[in-house]
Amino acid sequence: MFSSGLIERPVSWVALAGFMGTGKSRIGWELSRALALHFVDTDKLITRVVGKSIPEVFAQEGEGYFRACEHEVVGRVTRLEHAVISLGGGTFIQEENRRCLLERGPVVVLWATPETIYQRTKHSDRPLLRTEDPLERIRTLMDERAPVYQQGTIHVHSDGRPSEEIVEEIIDRLWSWADAQHAWALDHAAPDHTPGGESRASD
Ligand SMILES: Nc1ncnc2c1ncn2[C@@H]1O[C@H](COP(=O)(O)OP(=O)(O)OP(=O)(O)O)[C@@H](O)[C@H]1O
Ligand SMILES: O=C(O)C1=C[C@@H](O)[C@@H](O)[C@H](O)C1
Numbered sequence: 163m164f165s166s167g168l169i170e171r172p173v174s175w176v177a178l179a180g181f182m183g184t185g186k187s188r189i190g191w192e193l194s195r196a197l198a199l200h201f202v203d204t205d206k207l208i209t210r211v212v213g214k215s216i217p218e219v220f221a222q223e224g225e226g227y228f229r230a231c232e233h234e235v236v237g238r239v240t241r242l243e244h245a246v247i248s249l250g251g252g253t254f255i256q257e258e259n260r261r262c263l264l265e266r267g268p269v270v271v272l273w274a275t276p277e278t279i280y281q282r283t284k285h286s287d288r289p290l291l292r293t294e295d296p297l298e299r300i301r302t303l304m305d306e307r308a309p310v311y312q313q314g315t316i317h318v319h320s321d322g323r324p325s326e327e328i329v330e331e332i333i334d335r336l337w338s339w340a341d342a343q344h345a346w347a348l349d350h351a352a353p354d355h356t357p358g359g360e361s362r363a364s365d
């Protein structure tokens with residue numbers, strides 16, 4: 163990772179999206195440490211700025227207010243440099259957020275089965291899962307959202323895997339993505355018309 167005092171990393175900005183409980187917050191934090199980047203968790207940022215927990219925001223201000231906060235936060239985090247951004251589970255679902263995030267850089271989507279998600283979220287308070295049958299709600303919401311999450315850049319499964327292994331896979335896939343971007347940029351670079359430019363390019 164480190165060589166001659168310079169940090170080698172595939173990207174200097176990346177966002178993590180995906181359903182509740184897929185591990186965006188935990189993996190995002192670990193990824194930020196592995197890449198020596200700042201870490202921002204949009205859910206935590208909103209709770210800090212609003213001064214209320216997410217269940218309180220949903221109950222007292224309504225989901226619409228929370229979605230507006232998310233949208234504003236997306237505008238801000240896409241202007242950051244050197245950061246790993248862990249999004250809320252619904253942030254990438256809003257079209258304008260998605261466009262803005264994908265324009266900024268790679269969006270890694272974490273996936274898990276409804277059963278894993280249920281196990282990981284059952285002891286915490288997620289307003290959208292406050293129902294008689296949270297597992298069924300997870301299944302329905304996942305069916306609705308999966309085609310949208312599919313629009314992410316890189317997809318990584320988190321079921322039954324230790325977080326270190328997931329972080330390692332994300333970094334490998336980010337290197338491949340960055341190499342492909344670089345190759346594409348070279349292929350699409352404006353032709354070099356300086357004297358001797360073409361021969362230099364084919365050297
Ligand atoms: N790979 C993993 N293996 C085991 N437990 C995990 C893994 N990833 C995350 N967890 C645990 O699952 C729970 C939910 O993870 P986390 O809060 O990171 O999910 P999230 O995607 O950020 O959810 P939300 O969208 O609600 O913010 C946490 O207790 C976390 O420690
Ligand atoms: O999936 C969602 O819509 C949500 C996921 C959480 O991260 C929080 O952002 C909130 O509970 C809503």
Ligand SMILES: [Mg+2]
Nearest residue numbers: 186187205249
């Ligand atoms: Mg989270």
